[in-house]
Amino acid sequence: MKRVLVYMLAGMALVGTSCSDFLDTIPHDALSPSTTWQTEKDAEKFLIGCYDGWADETGILYWDCASDFGFNFHVHENYRNIGNGSMTASNAVADYYKFGMIRRCNDFLTNIQNIEFADAKKKDNMIGQVKTIRAYTYFNMNWQYGGVPIIDSYETAEEAQVPRNTEEEVKKYIYDELDAAIPMLDDAPAASGYIAKGTALAIKMRSALYYADYQRAKEAAKAIMDLGQYELDPSFENIFMVSGQNSKEIIAAVQHDENLYSNWMIATMYNNSDAGWSSMVPSKNLIDAYEMSNGLTKEEAGSGYDPVHPFANRDPRMAMTVLYPGMDWVNYKGEETIINTLDKEVNGKTNPDHPGTANNSSKTGLTWAKYLAPMSQYGDVWSSNAQTIIFRYAEVLLTYVEAENELNGPSAEIYDMLDQIRTRVGMPKVDQSKYGTKETLRELIRRERSIELAGEGLRRADILRWKDASGKMVAETVLNAPLESFTGTINYDEKDPYKRAVISGVELVENRSFAPHNRYLPIKQDALDKNKQLKQNDGY
Template sequence: MNNLYKYLLAGLLTAGSVSCSGFLDTAPRSQLSQKTTWKTAEDAEKFLVGCYDGWESGSTILYMDCLSDFGFSFHAHEGFRAIGNGTMSPSSPGASFYGYATIGRCNLLLKQIEQIPSIPEAQKKRIIAEAKVIRAYQYFTMNFLYGGVPIIELPELADEARLPRKSEAEVRAYIAKDLDEALPDLQASVVRGRLGKGAALAIRMREALYYGDWEIAKNKAKEIIDLGIYSLESDYQELFTVKGQSSTEIIAAVQYLETIKPLYTAIGSMLNNAVGGWSSMVPTANLVNTYEMKNGLTIDETGSGYDATHPFKDRDPRLGMTICYPGANYLNPKGKQLIYNSLDQTITDEKGQQKKNEDYPESANNSSKTGLTWNKYTYPANQYADMWSTNACPIVFRYAEVLLTYAEAENELHGPSADVYAKINLVRQRAGMPKVDEAKYATKDKLRELIHRERAVEFAGEGLRRADILRWKGADGKMLAETVLNGPLERMVGTVNAQGTNPQTRATIDPSASPQAKLVENRTFRPHFRYLPIPQSVIDRNPNFGKNNPGY
């Protein structure tokens, strides 16, 4: 990362600002031009940094689970709530993932690098390869969410950018070509801040997994494993802290630095109201209910030990490391230990007097409406000097995904095996969970249930849930999203005993609370929501685009 940010300091403003950034996202212009000079290898390296700037958004990763049953975003202006509850439309699409700014930069770099006379061949090939990986990732994101988009090279005139959309299959082929061409020229060793072989393979792996290309998904996962440079972090929670940013589990993350390129607002947006946070993106009770008990049984299995009045007791340790729940201890931005209480309307202050509870869901817009907040990336809050401007680096790809992708693909291809169990066990046991019960999960169908659940809780809050509930099917053949995103989103109702010594049992939940008391919002998911609506502004700017996605 150090070298990358040296380039950022030296050249991002001069290189990135004169790129094609936004040329396909703004009102059409009659003539496109760029004044960047391309004379040295350093020019190309600086411009590559401009391509990296925005290759992925750390804030978007953290918000993405709000488009699923595992997250909720209250503040409508942020754009994620409309997609989560199914009220988006072409004219009001909510958060938009459609854009060609980064692709435009990559296209320009790929063209102009050929004008540099003295750049060493190996360096030139690496720069080209990294630009192709960035471009492929952009197309992958849009293609999966929108279902086919225009493939645009570098036009000289704005009219040349007004192209019809390609089919989803055509865009997939374009992505595969970019990644396959890039792979031989990428660095194998982990270079923080750059996309190397592991990242290129991870994009190819995830893309294949999302489309059910099991053989490709498995093979790419195996290629990452065979690189021999990634391993699971021993401490699951530390992986999502500043201290864990150099972990060998991380294949790619969005890089931020406090004093140079900070991640603005995201961490403050996640923290609770009582410490000055916005509670903009919060977990849900649906997620809490997905975690197994620490004995490996689900909460609805006989003998699990689950107590609905104390739902946080004796659960998978990842629940507490991922979610700050009522009754749990947490550290505020000043490092003081507090007890999280989102259940009681009033609480007792340090002087023994009753006062309004700022974290009660109805106390303020900035109170978590689900009564839960995230621990991932926020615990401890005092690791950041300023919660509104941090060096948090949200992870895009990590090794646990490789292991669980291999397991899912291999199970779909050939069913359970010792190899599949072993890879799942690596992830489970790292978190303190027991090995897979091979007798219970002895069939493809049963093991699929476990793999889906394991993936759900392992990556909660990391932005993968929406894609999973779109691609996974229930016994009825419907997308899982049609089940989990239709109906009321509910919170837990109860009280917190601040004098209790066990954080897992301080909260007493009332399972029989009325639906009205528990309601957060009603959600709708129709089959055509598999794809997001193309923003109407895109179609208005490009009459050759074609029709919007069916149903909109």
């Protein structure tokens, strides 16, 4: 099928400088709407322009670094200061306070009204797609900053200098826009990469869950199920491989092509010996979160957990999500090797993957397996067609069970959906006697969501929105703790890859802190300088 990325360059060329930064003045060299908005074909090209960057791939891959499940060593990449709580308006912090996409969508929605379509449904469908993109952009900004200006259009920079709307006002705007867009959309996309009902419903679902509007989240999740287009992939690993890009589990993904619109982000995730940067890596906290293969947590009596061999007998998703020390690996040269991030020297030579060797070595001694394994699936990891997932069906099931449990408590329906996710990877079904109350089932649902979706950019939002028994954000506990890594050695004589790592202790990676005001990001200083009516978030 045709993909949206095939037309990306053409759409971007037409959009040109008219999609300048939100707070810039109207450029004198912008293409005139009177000469560029003439036909349905013109609208199609501008529609593609609205897709360029609509889902922030960098954010998806980096966001777990801002949680207890990940780490970003390189400060200039803008997520380390979020993870350790040292954010300010002027230091290196990811900037999501951007209105370029909003402006692009506003221009589209204004100018498409002047074009006559042979089929009114086609026009409505295009409008629905752009409304969805705009709503998703506002949702991401609103969640990160807690209220931003709602501006549908403006002619001058001065008109754009308005105060922030409240978080609740922006949330209502997002909800209303999605509710208006969804009926306009086709049930299935015309080609891979376009937005149809499933993607818009997924945005509705996620935004409602984040704001604890559980009935709305449940209804959106059920609507996705009722479309009948999506299902769990029989293979968990397959979803994140090139071979799985057409999986029925994937609802939306960032489209890439090796030649036209390649992905270089995946290459930055590999460890030093594979010529990567270790830009975003998983943490020991994630390893500790996995159940044992018998369904018990590692802290429970009878679990069989061995701290000397912490990777042994764990939920199979651990080895499908994380590249851990001791596992077999085929490196970028095509050589069979064993991952060793524990020993400072290997065969008398400096180990390039030991955390202390280089800035590019993983400081946690761990690397993500999602998208990275096997390395041989890519001809050139710096120019790959890896497609980062935005929404997948497992999130739909996990959203439904969380919302339903919060609304009504345990049910056979919840257990069945959790069992679908667990048995897919060979884990035992839920022990219903153990997880038989709303509170105990909540604990399991949160853990299941955390490990199933690890590395997919959702953990930070989850620990911000989840509350403990005292009403505190979970982030206040898990991010007010030192980040640590395993220490030990690799036993090369051991045949079992799960037991090759002989762990002797832990060492500090980074001290971290989290204050309640860290719930929101600081608005960058340059945005405050451009719009004097903006008010900075408290605490910054």
